[in-house]
Amino acid sequence: MILRRPATIVATLALCLTAAAPVAAQSPAASASDAVVSADWLEQHLDDPSVRVLEVSVVPGVYDRGHIPGAVNVAWHTDLVDPVRRDIASGESIQSLLRAAGVNDDSTIVLYGDNNNWFAAWGAWVLDVYGADDVRLLDGGRVKWEADGRPLEVAPPTPAEGSFTAAEADGDLRAFLPEVLAVVEGSDQAQLVDIRGPAEFSGEIFAPEGVQELSIRAGHIPGAINVPWGQNVTEDGTFKSPDDLRALYAAVGIDGSQPIITYCRIGERASLTWFVLHRILGYDAQVYDGSWTEYGNSVGLPVENPAGTVWGGQ
Amino acid sequence: MTVAVPPSDDPAQGGVVGISGPSTRVVAQRLAAGGLVAVVLVVVAGLLVGTPGQGVPAATSLAIGAALGVVFARGRFCFFCILRDLIEHRDSAPTYAILAALAVGGVGYAVVFGMFLPDPSTGRLPAQAFIGPVSWVLVAGGLCFGVGMALSGGCISALLYRMGEGYGRAPIGLLGALVGFGLGFLSWQPLYLATIVRAPEMWLPAELGYVGALVVHLGALGVLALLLMRWLPPTRPTETARPTLGAVYRRVFVWRWPALVTGALVGLIGAVAYLRVAPLGVTQQLGTLSRSVMTDAGLIGDRLNGLDAFSGCVAVVGELLVDNGWLVGAMVLGSFGVSIAGGRFRITGVTLRNGTTALLGGVLMGWGAMVALGCTVGTLLSGISAFAIAGWVFGAAVVAGVWLGIRLRLHTI
Numbered sequence: 005m006i007l008r009r010p011a012t013i014v015a016t017l018a019l020c021l022t023a024a025a026p027v028a029a030q031s032p033a034a035s036a037s038d039a040v041v042s043a044d045w046l047e048q049h050l051d052d053p054s055v056r057v058l059e060v061s062v063v064p065g066v067y068d069r070g071h072i073p074g075a076v077n078v079a080w081h082t083d084l085v086d087p088v089r090r091d092i093a094s095g096e097s098i099q100s101l102l103r104a105a106g107v108n109d110d111s112t113i114v115l116y117g118d119n120n121n122w123f124a125a126w127g128a129w130v131l132d133v134y135g136a137d138d139v140r141l142l143d144g145g146r147v148k149w150e151a152d153g154r155p156l157e158v159a160p161p162t163p164a165e166g167s168f169t170a171a172e173a174d175g176d177l178r179a180f181l182p183e184v185l186a187v188v189e190g191s192d193q194a195q196l197v198d199i200r201g202p203a204e205f206s207g208e209i210f211a212p213e214g215v216q217e218l219s220i221r222a223g224h225i226p227g228a229i230n231v232p233w234g235q236n237v238t239e240d241g242t243f244k245s246p247d248d249l250r251a252l253y254a255a256v257g258i259d260g261s262q263p264i265i266t267y268c269r270i271g272e273r274a275s276l277t278w279f280v281l282h283r284i285l286g287y288d289a290q291v292y293d294g295s296w297t298e299y300g301n302s303v304g305l306p307v308e309n310p311a312g313t314v315w316g317g318q
Numbered sequence: 319m320t321v322a323v324p325p326s327d328d329p330a331q332g333g334v335v336g337i338s339g340p341s342t343r344v345v346a347q348r349l350a351a352g353g354l355v356a357v358v359l360v361v362v363a364g365l366l367v368g369t370p371g372q373g374v375p376a377a378t379s380l381a382i383g384a385a386l387g388v389v390f391a392r393g394r395f396c397f398f399c400i401l402r403d404l405i406e407h408r409d410s411a412p413t414y415a416i417l418a419a420l421a422v423g424g425v426g427y428a429v430v431f432g433m434f435l436p437d438p439s440t441g442r443l444p445a446q447a448f449i450g451p452v453s454w455v456l457v458a459g460g461l462c463f464g465v466g467m468a469l470s471g472g473c474i475s476a477l478l479y480r481m482g483e484g485y486g487r488a489p490i491g492l493l494g495a496l497v498g499f500g501l502g503f504l505s506w507q508p509l510y511l512a513t514i515v516r517a518p519e520m521w522l523p524a525e526l527g528y529v530g531a532l533v534v535h536l537g538a539l540g541v542l543a544l545l546l547m548r549w550l551p552p553t554r555p556t557e558t559a560r561p562t563l564g565a566v567y568r569r570v571f572v573w574r575w576p577a578l579v580t581g582a583l584v585g586l587i588g589a590v591a592y593l594r595v596a597p598l599g600v601t602q603q604l605g606t607l608s609r610s611v612m613t614d615a616g617l618i619g620d621r622l623n624g625l626d627a628f629s630g631c632v633a634v635v636g637e638l639l640v641d642n643g644w645l646v647g648a649m650v651l652g653s654f655g656v657s658i659a660g661g662r663f664r665i666t667g668v669t670l671r672n673g674t675t676a677l678l679g680g681v682l683m684g685w686g687a688m689v690a691l692g693c694t695v696g697t698l699l700s701g702i703s704a705f706a707i708a709g710w711v712f713g714a715a716v717v718a719g720v721w722l723g724i725r726l727r728l729h730t731i
Contacts (some may be wrong), residue, residue: 158593214620
């Protein structure tokens with residue numbers, strides 16, 4: 005990965021771009037093609053041994069009843085997280101997971117999943133944290149692949165053991181509560197992006213109906229900017245063009261000139277926006293995977309709650 | 319519609335086209351009417367494919383439900399009737415339909431499992447298969463369900479297909495089941511915390527592998543088949559004449575399908591259902607409806623601890639119509655279509671007495687199916703086919719409950 009943390013270069017580049025240099029405008033698009041693969045591309049590379057495909061879906065049985073040929077199933081709730089502590093999976097677990105999936109250090113890993121690639125993006129972030137070199141998302145995920153009428157197969161593959169070696173977790177991609185708090189208190193500079201819906205952001209509701217993970221305070225982290233995740237994608241679930249994405253974030257003052265921290269409720273949708281900001285646009289961005297269920301449940305932290313909704317109130 | 323001769327399961331009795339049965343014209347009318355139902359089902363399936371939020375799984379559920387309705391109705395695949403024949407009339411012939419369904423279903427599930435979860439020893443369970451927790455609650459649910467079957471004259475799946483044949487008690491029994499589900503949801507939390515939370519989800523392949531599990535499965539069914547032979551009635555002489563069109567019509571639409579054919583088809587449909595959509599079950603939609611009403615009324619909370627983590631024929635939160643609803647609806651329609659085609663549709667009246675027993679039986683079945691995470695189709699048929707110990711335990715408890723019900727003459731009230 006070339007654009008791991010070149011914040012200043014990218015910021016300069018972004019400034020150049022807003023100064024309207026048509027030739028320079030092409031170069032971030034090149035980074036986009038590195039991060040996102042089209043269904044056409046993937047279908048042509050299904051037999052390419054250097055490409056390993058992983059499915060991270062949320063709905064049980066989706067993978068089992070048909071997946072992209074050669075794709076290996078990854079269960080987000082056991083494979084990508086520590087099932088006991090609230091944490092992402094250890095480097096060791098990710099290493100053995102990827103080796104079992106036939107991933108080598110020089111493999112191109114393509115992730116896809118249901119629900120607009122939410123958990124696939126989370127997977128891409130986790131793999132990036134552990135130093136996987138070439139992690140990409142299938143544009144449009146499962147829905148687009150199926151809508152295109154492309155082939156699926158039922159039998160899971162039996163890949164030969166890979167040689168992937170996990171690196172130490174890259175702290176530059178992940179924000180913890182103290183770092184977020186430092187931003188809130190002004191001792192660190194970063195832009196907080198809240199990708200939840202406007203009603204959650206404003207504190208009108210604690211969480212969308214039916215979800216189990218709740219915070220007992222409503223609202224958002226002070227200073228956060230609300231850009232709901234859905235604005236990253238078009239109607240068919242594919243990502244908007246890099247230019248559109250850049251304009252979307254520039255309109256709310258996010259242009260890559262400052263580090264960015266994304267968060268949502270439990271961390272998975274924030275990974276999708278992180279993927280857009282960091283991998284497609286090349287901005288310096290981190291996921292705060294503790295997200296609102298950590299922040300909004302923590303004692304003594306400042307909260308912005310414009311709607312004034314009170315927990316337990318009628 | 320004119321039905322000249324009362325329809326019968328028995329070839330020795332009337333209903334014979336061209337001899338003493340209905341005229342060719344009447345038969346043609348019946349077939350046309352049944353065909354019309356089939357056309358309706360095909361059109362609805364086609365519409366579902368293109369409907370956002372429904373799609374192929376809903377259409378497939380519809381097709382599976384219709385097939386199940388036809389096979390259940392034509393084979394009289396009614397768990398209570400089959401068990402009553404065995405317990406009361408000492409006739410084990412119909413029981414072989416259940417054994418055949420479980421045998422074919424087991425082979426089908428083994429094939430599907432081999433694809434879904436190649437290594438069963440990892441501690442994971444195959445996606446969505448009805449492998450439920452084994453505890454005394456499951457036994458209580460099965461007993462209650464069995465007694466309810468005797469009271470209402472059929473299990474939930476039988477009430478569904480018999481509703482398509484015009485059986486008046488069926489909708490009342492199903493209404494009772496909705497109430498029973500509600501009582502089940504009310505009692506779920508204490509039962510879950512007291513017992514179910516620690517109950518093991520026992521699955522044969524985890525210990526024995528697929529081959530071992532299938533050997534044990536087929537072996538157990540084989541032993542049951544041998545034991546039941548002593549109550550087999552004398553076989554009828556087979557016909558030697560070349561079948562006429564009328565004879566084919568009778569065989570397909572009028573006479574009861576042979577037990578082994580019925581059972582094998584049920585097992586096949588079960589495996590196909592699991593492969594394409596979800597394990598076969600008929601209580602998920604009913605439970606979902608009941609849960610939704612209860613939640614809206616504030617009688618139960620949004621969350622039922624543990625319930626949503628189990629794979630079973632259980633209610634879905636936050637939805638009103640699930641794929642299972644298309645299956646259940648199509649089951650009634652499939653049975654309706656095939657009973658019209660065979661001239662077997664007739665609306666039977668309800669008295670205060672048999673309506674009350676149907677309702678009470680339904681309540682018992684609803685409660686039992688809720689706490690057992692499924693009924694004779696979900697937990698028994700799909701569970702045993704999936705090599706779940708819970709399926710066998712529930713099955714044994716249901717048989718005991720039906721035996722008790724018949725001993726207490728509940729089915730004659």
